[in-house]
Amino acid sequence: MTNHIVYALLGVNKMNFGTKLQGLRKSKGLSQEALAEKLSVSRQAVSKWETGEGYPEMEKLIIISDLFDVSLDYLMKDMSESTTYHQEKLYLNQQKIIEYMNFKKSFAFKIAIAIAIIILSVIFPIVLKNPIGPFMMLVIVACAVSILILTGLSSSQYKELEKSEINMSFDDLQNLQSQYTKFRLRFGMIIAFGVCLIIISVASIILIHEYLGEENVIAPMQLMVCVAIAVFLFIVIGVEDSMYRFLICNHEYLNRKKKEESSIFSITMPLASMVYLIMGFTKGWWHPGWIVFPVTAIITLGIEKFIGEE
Secondary structure (H helix, E strand, C coil): CHHHHHHHHHCCCHHHHHHHHHHHHHHCCCCHHHHHHHHCCCHHHHHHHHHCCCCCCHHHHHHHHHHCCCCHHHHHCCHHHHCHHHHCCEECCHHHHHHHHHHHHHHHHHHHHHHHHHHHHCHHHHHCCCCHHHHHHHHHHHHHHHHHHHHHHHCHHHHHHCCCCEECCHHHHHHHHHHHHHHHHHHHHHHHHHHHHHHHHHHHHHHHHHHHCCCCCHHHHHHHHHHHHHHHHHHHHHHHHHHHHHHHCHHHHHHHHHHHCCCCHHHHHHHHHHHHHHHHHHHCCHHHHCCHHHHHHHHHHHHHHHHHHC
16 A cells, blocks of 8 residues: 555656556566566566556665666656657667668678778788888878778768667567567677687697797798688677667767767877887898787787776
């Protein structure tokens, strides 16, 4: 009886609450059983809440608020006063979802190709000791950067989309979740393959130096090729994973992206490239100067991990 009085004082409309709870549950792809488990209640209790035959205690209402990242104000007020929560979200139908996914896959391929080409361009100054090597590298890098710029410009409309909260039908969400489950298996295999490829290439450098000498260019060549292949795979699979997370776990994706935007890789890697070029042009250290790239990457990862723990 106490709960009835509390809800009456707060102005909770049972029917509106049930409708909103059902919508929130479906937007997360949860069944009544799954939601009941999270709230430590029976499925029948959730069913009664959604049909307006009952409503949760205040303790459960607070948990629901945290679970779906909505305010108590939204849950308690009349539907006509709280529809702004859903109106602020962009609704994606099946056609728009497919268009977005096709674009992201094409975007990932172009970016991955451009980055792989930049990595492979380092081979020219390593192999060609005369000025032709650096010249070829700079020409190739310029072409690859052009691809990156054009690809980035073509993604402007989707950059704005990825800053927004979205909504979609329950069937579309279930379909995406099914696709993502299969994708995660492929994701793990590709990441493992890329990591193994780099480890094997580094290990082979030891053997090549042991039997062919320190000045042999085969070692850095094969390392650059393996790194280029691995990075290509990482970018393609990483962008696709980001695409699924944006569609399925939209709110968590937006929060995580804000943190990723503060990554210091955008500062350290250009600096590493500058150092490499200076060493190459002034000292002729194209080889083994290339080691600056993996060293910078490792140091940057360490710094970001330390900052993240802080």
